[in-house]
Amino acid sequence: MSFTYFQLFAASLLSVVTYLLLQRRQRPPLPFPPGPKGLPLIGNLRDLPNEPGSWLKYEKLGRDIGSDILHLELFGMHLVVLNSEKASNDLLEKRSSIYSDRPQLKTLAELLDLGSWSLSFFPYGSKWRDWTKALYVHLQPAGVRRYHPVQTKAARQLLSNLLDTPQDFLKHTRQMVGQATLKIAYGFDVDPRDDPNIARTDDALQGISVAQSRGNIFNFVPFLIHFPWWFPGIGFKKDADIYKRKLEQSRDIPYEAVKRALEENRAAPSIAASMITDLSEKSTPEAIFMARGLPHNIYAGGIDTTTAAVQSFVLAMVLYPEVQKRAREEIDSVLGHGHLPEFGDQDALPYLKAILYEVLRWNPLAPLGVPHLLTENDVYNGYFIPAGSMIFFNSWAILHDPTTYPEPSKFKPERFLDPAARAPLPDATFGFGRRICPGRFLALDTVWITIAGMLAAFEFLPAIDADGRPVPPAQEFVFLLAS
Numbered sequence: 001m002s003f004t005y006f007q008l009f010a011a012s013l014l015s016v017v018t019y020l021l022l023q024r025r026q027r028p029p030l031p032f033p034p035g036p037k038g039l040p041l042i043g044n045l046r047d048l049p050n051e052p053g054s055w056l057k058y059e060k061l062g063r064d065i066g067s068d069i070l071h072l073e074l075f076g077m078h079l080v081v082l083n084s085e086k087a088s089n090d091l092l093e094k095r096s097s098i099y100s101d102r103p104q105l106k107t108l109a110e111l112l113d114l115g116s117w118s119l120s121f122f123p124y125g126s127k128w129r130d131w132t133k134a135l136y137v138h139l140q141p142a143g144v145r146r147y148h149p150v151q152t153k154a155a156r157q158l159l160s161n162l163l164d165t166p167q168d169f170l171k172h173t174r175q176m177v178g179q180a181t182l183k184i185a186y187g188f189d190v191d192p193r194d195d196p197n198i199a200r201t202d203d204a205l206q207g208i209s210v211a212q213s214r215g216n217i218f219n220f221v222p223f224l225i226h227f228p229w230w231f232p233g234i235g236f237k238k239d240a241d242i243y244k245r246k247l248e249q250s251r252d253i254p255y256e257a258v259k260r261a262l263e264e265n266r267a268a269p270s271i272a273a274s275m276i277t278d279l280s281e282k283s284t285p286e287a288i289f290m291a292r293g294l295p296h297n298i299y300a301g302g303i304d305t306t307t308a309a310v311q312s313f314v315l316a317m318v319l320y321p322e323v324q325k326r327a328r329e330e331i332d333s334v335l336g337h338g339h340l341p342e343f344g345d346q347d348a349l350p351y352l353k354a355i356l357y358e359v360l361r362w363n364p365l366a367p368l369g370v371p372h373l374l375t376e377n378d379v380y381n382g383y384f385i386p387a388g389s390m391i392f393f394n395s396w397a398i399l400h401d402p403t404t405y406p407e408p409s410k411f412k413p414e415r416f417l418d419p420a421a422r423a424p425l426p427d428a429t430f431g432f433g434r435r436i437c438p439g440r441f442l443a444l445d446t447v448w449i450t451i452a453g454m455l456a457a458f459e460f461l462p463a464i465d466a467d468g469r470p471v472p473p474a475q476e477f478v479f480l481l482a483s
């Protein structure tokens with residue numbers, strides 16, 4: 001049966017209205033958590049969680065109404081924002097058996113087909129469990145030590161690139177993370193300045209950011225996915241196929257290259273090589289597909305987040321010269337002037353470690369996390385949270401809670417050293433419960449070796465304008481949903 005577009009539109013509208021009416025009649029057994037007032041029909045459309053700065057808005061709103069848990073509604077969909085570590089732990093960690101699903105974000109999961117091979121979008125279930133288990137074989141704390149030489153080499157290359165063209169530090173930092181990650185995931189030695197593999201993968205990943213902004217409407221008004229691309233507001237649908245293909249190519253080209261290299265006995269050790277080698281004639285199609293898809297998750301999960309952490313560190317150093325001075329003094333006193341720190345020096349450099357934690361706390365890289373999905377009705381602190389709610393943890397609010405981190409907007413690494421009032425580690429930056437970031441141990445090491453080398457080798461100063469006056473750096477952060 002075929003429908004005209006008008007029929008489709010009318011049917012969708014009718015189903016929304018029916019749904020809303022049903023919602024009105026089915027009163028929840030207890031009140032929903034408090035939240036911003038919505039408009040009729042569209043609910044909180046104007047308060048969407050991945051608008052820039054929405055984490056600040058939710059943090060303030062929670063403070064104003066005295067609740068660490070907020071509720072929003074959009075076309076009958078329930079969204080819950082957790083503003084405290086306690087609420088996040090109580091729900092996402094302690095009740096993780098019902099809070100570990102992911103919303104099937106139409107734009108990414110369906111239009112770009114990431115729902116079938118990007119771990120972040122997998123529903124909670126056996127496929128997610130198999131892929132996560134396979135990932136941890138390579139990324140658990142003891143295992144990631146084997147990547148130290150690769151991470152050290154990439155960090156040293158960054159120093160050399162920065163020496164040549166310091167003004168390109170944004171590009172160089174991304175290149176450094178790409179270099180380390182492609183070596184770990186695929187065994188590739190990349191061109192130290194401009195690598196085609198990095199360029200191709202980054203170009204493909206751009207599709208995710210574009211989809212998040214231009215195609216976000218599909219996540220909240222899912223029935224629009226059935227409308228033609230020329231329908232107002234959904235022009236992204238026309239480009240989605242191109243992005244989908246690019247993403248598949250960025251997954252398949254490196255995989256095929258490793259397979260070929262293994263057949264010709266010239267493959268370097270890597271996660272992809274090890275997974276392909278473990279395949280046999282008895283392997284299921286799903287296991288073969290996992291070997292193809294999982295290594296790409298390591299690149300996609302790590303590139304934006306780890307790069308942003310290093311860039312956020314540079315910003316902090318420019319804004320807080322006294323911190324870089326103290327860190328450099330620590331390095332010089334422990335290693336002697338002119339030596340670059342190695343991983344073995346970590347314990348002897350506590351201030352440097354504290355800078356790493358403060359970087360992750362000061363500007364959490366995913367300030368509203370990656371949403372979880374609740375699979376059963378739940379009650380928390382007398383509030384009703386219906387099954388199907390999207391749960392956002394506001395890691396920005398958690399890591400800027402002044403009772404845990406006094407003067408939270410200041411970059412103060414010493415908060416992690418003070419023996420009398422030591423602040424808790426900024427674990428919230430990596431999420432909660434069963435969906436916590438599996439790449440966190442790898443990321444911590446990459447960022448540490450990078451910032452250690454940069455502090456030992458360089459001084460970070462603000463740019464100078466035409467009159468020789470220092471120009472304070474702009475501070476602007478956007479929501480990342482790349483993991």
Ligand code: HEM
Nearest residue numbers: 120298301302305306365370430431432435437439443483
């Ligand atoms: C500083 C760097 C990083 C930060 C701040 C970060 C942060 C996060 C956050 C907040 C989540 C969502 C957790 C949750 O839902 O509770 C996540 C998930 C994820 N991260 Fe990371 N991440 C980083 C680096 C990495 C790296 C290096 C990898 C590479 C392996 C990675 C791979 C992933 C994957 C695959 C997921 C999805 C897990 C799932 O849905 O089960 N991340 N990350």
